[in-house]
Amino acid sequence: MLYLLDYGAGNVQSLANSIKKLGFDFKWVKHPDDINTADKLLFPGVGAFGPAMESLRRQGYAEPLKEYIASGKPYMGICIGMQALFEGSLEAPNVPGLGVVPGTVGKFSSEEASGARKSVPQMGWNVAKVIKTTDGEHDENSVEYGFPSPEQAVAHYYFVHSYRVAFDPEKHASWALTTTQYGSEVFVSSIQKGNVFATQFHPEKSGRAGLEVLRAWLSRDGQSVGLTRLIADPHEVAKPAGSDGLTKRIVACLDVRSNDDGDLVVTKGESYDVREKQESPKVVTAGPSSGGNSGQVRNLGKPVELAQRYYLEGADEVTFLNITSFRSCPLKDQPMLSLLELAAATIFVPLTIGGGIKDTVDPDGTPRPAKEVADAYFRAGADKVSIGSEAVYAVEELLSRAGEGIYDPKRAPDSALSGATGIETISKGYGAQAVVVSIDPRRVYLAEGESAPEAHAPCVVEGLKGSEDEGKRWWYRCTVKGGREERDIDVVQLARGVEKLGAGEVLLNSIDRDGSNKGFDRQLIDLVRSSVNIPVIASSGAGNPTHFTDIFEPKPLKPLNLVNDDDGAGPPPPSSVEAALAAGIFHRKECTIQEVKDELLRKGFKIRSEVV
Ligand code: 1PR
Incomplete structure (x- = not known):
């Protein structure tokens, strides 16, 4: 036996x-x-x-x-x-x-x-x-x-x-x-x-x-x-070859929530607004809509069926995000658990689950610390958990414990670590590699002559010449609750903070690019890439296979102008992210995962070519 x-x-x-x-x-x-x-x-x-x-x-x-x-x-x-x-x-x-x-x-x-x-x-x-x-x-x-x-x-x-x-x-x-x-x-x-x-x-x-x-x-x-x-x-x-064999990863992402009939569906928004646009009366929404005059929740398919399709089409990883987890989501009766169990029974590539990985309380008052919530997801078949809002709160807490004038969490003394945050407890039990942090940043534009607050100065970028952003300047502010609430912390602070807390990977979204098909926000991605040593998954905006080859193209990264940054490491060499995630183009069948991989191969990138 x-x-x-x-x-x-x-x-x-x-x-x-x-x-x-x-x-x-x-x-x-x-x-x-x-x-x-x-x-x-x-x-x-x-x-x-x-x-x-x-x-x-x-x-x-x-x-x-x-x-x-x-x-x-x-x-x-x-x-x-x-x-x-x-x-x-x-x-x-x-x-x-x-x-x-x-x-x-x-x-x-x-x-x-x-x-x-x-x-x-x-x-x-x-x-x-x-x-x-x-x-x-x-x-x-x-x-x-x-x-x-x-x-x-x-x-x-x-x-x-x-x-x-x-x-x-x-x-x-x-x-x-x-x-x-x-x-x-x-x-x-x-x-x-x-x-x-x-x-x-x-x-x-x-x-x-x-x-x-x-x-x-x-x-x-x-x-x-x-x-x-x-x-x-x-x-x-024992002698290393000129380059290693690591491939670029293509991640298929499924944003999951209940629709207005109570069915769990894969949805997809534009700038995180997942409801159908209604012609009349004209509604102007900034960011996620809570309903109001907007239409139905977009329904792009059944979560497990779609995930299985992506596995068979060659996705290197599949990510499920419970996008309404900001609401009360007790672990008991959590529908994402059975969804994951079903998916894991037939999908043999890594599965990540995000949304609601935080301290919760069951309806009978039983407290469920984040680690226990993660335990349940790992037992159901997840390989990694992705933490969003709680990561922002954890880094805010880290900075406040670090003391006045410390804006870079990497400079925070170890005594500022509480050891009690979800990132820390899950990372300690399962290893850093099991903890992804999902970042939801939104651009904050600066008027001519306006400076960003001192803490966010390293995070300011200028629009590239010839692009639609030429002449503009902005910094990237982090949000919680799926973009519904803005916080006084920027992407560099968040990425460096979660690395210090023990996260093993960053899933970097962009509310501005989400669902736009305009391509990934390269400036955002390079900024975060140059801030941390953990892998970064580029997300939001993919509209065609070339957008993937563009984001994987190594480029010299600008050194970060961090306050008190004295590690003397010098400017990082050309680099790019190791993974890219997309949702809308795959759900709407505008392009297949294989077409993305074919284009990567054509441009000389290493890919996993197996189609199951
Ligand atoms: O805060 O730990 O409970 O986690 C909530 C999770 O749900 C976070 O990972 C957050 O990013 C996600 N989320 C919340 N609201 C939304 C929304 O869309 N209204 N989705 C949302 C985030 C972004 C990506 C999307 C890419 C690619 N969606 O997942 O798949 O932007 O899309 P594209 O290729 O179509 O452009 P917590």
Whole structure:
């Protein structure tokens, strides 16, 4: 019997769904004795190394796990389930690992020797280069464990991690099965020796390529095949190539809310106003409408059906946003939970859920802290949660604790961190990579000769020559409650603040561009890109495939003119975002995800080409 070890954190549901989809049966480990009973054991680890190891020990799983591995029965680990096999991790220096594999897990550096910077965590699709095979003659051209042979097309797998095992040819040649390059760092992306197989990437989130890896391991009866023959010189493998294999990600976004009949629908607005425009009487609305004289909520389809379509069409990620979460949204009876469960049963790429990830209270008065709300979404099949309004409040609080005259949250002392915000508690439990912050900025135009408030001076931009904005100046103010309320904080402050609090990614919307089809707001995106080292998803305004190639084109970023910014890092080199999100063009079938990817490929960008 196959057993799955759930130590109580992260999205294990996706893996369970993948196993079911592949036609296999399993049981959950509920007691340490189950580990001895298992014929096959799979340890999916999402989260952070420290809490994972501590939880394993607390529940009495660590020793049985080591004994199980020593017994020779098949073990597969995923992500933390791979890292746990090493001696320890920089993520939690005082917490020992299982010590099955020599070496320690280190952290990606955002500073490259070339002076370039890369985002940490690595989030996205990268290639896994197979470096060894069996010694048998029969399988000369095939690679075991579900990877395509090197002669076949390149397969991409989904990675989401800040910590990695740097490939050391002396230490890891007998263990490493595949290696992967991120920036200039070559790391171990899967290991195999005897009965032990483990991947740093998430096969359950890697589309068809990932399902093949799972299928290969699940289909093996009893004995594992030992891979011994190296097909690449480990010293050559350790040398980084000119560029890594990370692809640009295309994210399909579904804004979800109840329509006037109470049905949960995918909607789409213009500048966040999701109601149909009515001809007469003429209504002028600025920003989201609360109804009034506007028409019905636009209905662009059923959430799960649309999400499945995008998965099949090759979306690299799918995001669901509950856009009316500013209303009371108790966790109990939360319809987004069952929606997510249904979606996760058939969609095998990462799913993000946003809207209402905050401290809530159930109708019976039971308080539900943000972490508990996130727990429920992860259990339902989410891989990341996206936090909007609460992130703004958290950074405001951080700045107020930092003291007078500190406008840049990065300069706030660590003592200003409360440790109690949703970003902090979720990031601590699940790792930064599981926490996205969704930003809803709106331009604030400045009159001729007018200056922005001192705190927002680094955030002022000028319209580009020849563009419709020529001659204008503005800064980007953050909003909450889906643009309904403006706050005295700008995008740079918010992005830097949430990075300090422990967010792993920024989803950068633009209320001005939302639904406009005019293209992404490059100035906004470059401003935020140059402010943080975490990945940024460009959002709002995509109208055709060229808008995606434009936003991915690396450009020199202007240094931020931040008050008290003395980190001496100098101007960042040319760069661009790693992901772009669109909604309207896909919902209205104005262009397909494949057409976007074809255009990216034509312009020389790396993409994940698999269509399921
Ligand atoms: O504040 O944590 O409860 O989260 C609420 C979430 O709902 C936030 O992520 C916020 O961005 C989102 N939201 C709230 N109101 C709206 C609205 O549209 N009325 N949607 C809304 C945000 C922006 C994108 C959109 C892109 C691309 N929508 O999600 O998909 O702009 O659109 P396009 O390609 O058609 O231009 P909390």
